[in-house]
Amino acid sequence: MNPALDLALTVLIAVLLIGGAFWMLTAALSMFHARDSLSRINVLSPATGLGLPMIVIGAFLQHTRTTGLDPFVLVKTLLTALALIIVSSIASNVLARAAYLSGSPVDPRTAPQDLARAPGEGEQEPHSEDR
Amino acid sequence: MTIILWTTVVLLGAAILVGLFRVATAPDPASRAVVGDLVFFSGIGVLVLLGLVNSSAAAVDAALIASVLGILATVALARILTKGRR
Numbered sequence: 182m183n184p185a186l187d188l189a190l191t192v193l194i195a196v197l198l199i200g201g202a203f204w205m206l207t208a209a210l211s212m213f214h215a216r217d218s219l220s221r222i223n224v225l226s227p228a229t230g231l232g233l234p235m236i237v238i239g240a241f242l243q244h245t246r247t248t249g250l251d252p253f254v255l256v257k258t259l260l261t262a263l264a265l266i267i268v269s270s271i272a273s274n275v276l277a278r279a280a281y282l283s284g285s286p287v288d289p290r291t292a293p294q295d296l297a298r299a300p301g302e303g304e305q306e307p308h309s310e311d312r
Numbered sequence: 313m314t315i316i317l318w319t320t321v322v323l324l325g326a327a328i329l330v331g332l333f334r335v336a337t338a339p340d341p342a343s344r345a346v347v348g349d350l351v352f353f354s355g356i357g358v359l360v361l362l363g364l365v366n367s368s369a370a371a372v373d374a375a376l377i378a379s380v381l382g383i384l385a386t387v388a389l390a391r392i393l394t395k396g397r398r
Contacts, residue, residue, distance in 0.1 A: 280342035
């Protein structure tokens with residue numbers, strides 16, 4: 182392979198792998214700063230929606246660099262990245278709903294809180310003051 | 313390239329350790345579930361990278377299965393949190 186192209190590919194792989202791991206570590210450290218469980222679920226999103234797909238795509242590029250392009254591995258990698266984004270979104274939604282319904286304390290400024298209101302009670306105004 | 317791979321493994325391992333410490337010190341069960349999710353996904357990352365170090369193709373399949381079926385663990389935790397109510 183062309184040496185300049187190989188160097189560029191190596192740099193790209195390094196950025197994808199280390200950048201993805203950086204997102205995961207940042208999310209883990211941010212768990213100490215978030216005050217309630219709903220904020221922690223929000224903090225988790227960049228790790229699963231951006232960090233892990235970056236690691237998987239970087240791993241695919243490294244695999245291709247060493248052993249050549251395999252179409253099955255390409256399809257599996259794309260499927261993994263897509264599944265990570267979609268599945269982690271749905272999982273976060275389910276988990277956030279369960280966390281609210283289980284009565285764990287939320288920040289009192291959280292608005293709207295439609296799960297705490299009876300149906301037909303009308304829409305709750307979003308919070309308008311500064312946070 | 314080996315240095316890049318091991319740096320990533322060390323960063324992910326640090327994320328797992330910080331996450332486990334946060335699980336131990338979390339104030340409410342919902343936070344424990346969230347941080348446990350993060351530890352699970354970091355574990356997938358370590359699995360992919362160890363597959364690269366050993367140049368084994370099975371890690372790709374393992375990552376695919378874990379990412380597709382990972383929702384089951386989260387949904388189970390969510391049902392436990394609400395004590396079976398939906």
